Amino acid sequence: METFFSLDYLISLFARYGYGVIGVVVMLESMGLPLPAESLLITGALFCATTHQLQIEGVIIAGVTGAVMGDNLGYLIGHALGLKLLGKYGPKFGLTPQRLLLGRYVFLKHGGPVxxxxxxxxxxxxxxxxxxxxxxMPWHSFLFYNALGGLFWAGGYAFCAYMLGSQIIRLSGWFALAFGAIAVVLILTALVFFKRNEKRLTEEAMKAAEHDERLKVLHP
Structure with missing residues (x-):
């Protein structure tokens, strides 16, 4: 059975729906749904580099637009529901008490940059x-950091993946294999780095919650 993560299925989505599938999936993930927006964005950029059926500019625009729209809708949902309802219904959408605590800790500690x-x-x-x-959080501040983050995230990931795909195609033999291996190692290193920092921040948040009433997960 085809899954959303299969390469053939992703290619069929790009061929059928083009940039729309990228924008919609990025938007839904930004609203809080557990979807592979990052993987889709990178795969879309590689699809551009290898098939030329889509333009990288369109992928970037779709990604940035989906990110900004999704985050603004998520902001409105969070503003309307509040922390108590997020604590009650969040686990149904992957927002576990630990993730809620982590997010609040980082958000209250660092503000807009987070x-x-x-x-x-x-x-x-x-x-x-x-x-x-x-x-x-004031909406104008959120909008500024949100738009900036969406631009660098969608634009940066898509452009780098596109350039990576283009360079591998131009290379041949052992050079292509070596280039690809180095790229894989760098990507895996970045993933491990972020994973370890997520774990560290979660532990910090749990300790801080023992002394800061603002960080205690709210239940109805």
Missing amino acids: VFLGRFIAVLRMFVALLAGANR
Whole structure:
């Protein structure tokens, strides 16, 4: 059975729906749904480099637009529901008490910049807009950091993946294999780095919650 993660299925989605599938999936993930937006964005860029059936400019525009729209909708949802309802219904959408605590801790500690940096960390990317709205972050500040983060995340990932795909195609033999191996090692290193930092931040948040009433997960 085809899954959303299979390469053949992704290629069929690009061929059928073009840039729309990228924009919609990025938007839904930014609203808090557990979807592989980052993988889709990178795969879309590689699809451009290898098939030329899509333009990288369109992928970047779709990704940035989906990110900004999704985060703003997530902000409105968080603003309307508040922390108590997020604590009650969040686990149904992957926002576990630990993730809620982590997001609130990082958000209250660093403010606006976490909206920008959260775009690059999977566990925060899905929920930072909800937390910004629930914590009543001023919308104009949220919009600035949100748009900046969406531009660098979608634009940077898509462009780098596109250039990587283009270079591998131009190379041949052992050079292509070596180039690809180095790229894989760098990507895996980045993933391990972010994963370890997520774990460290979660532990910090749990310790801080023992002394800061603002960080205690709210239950109805």
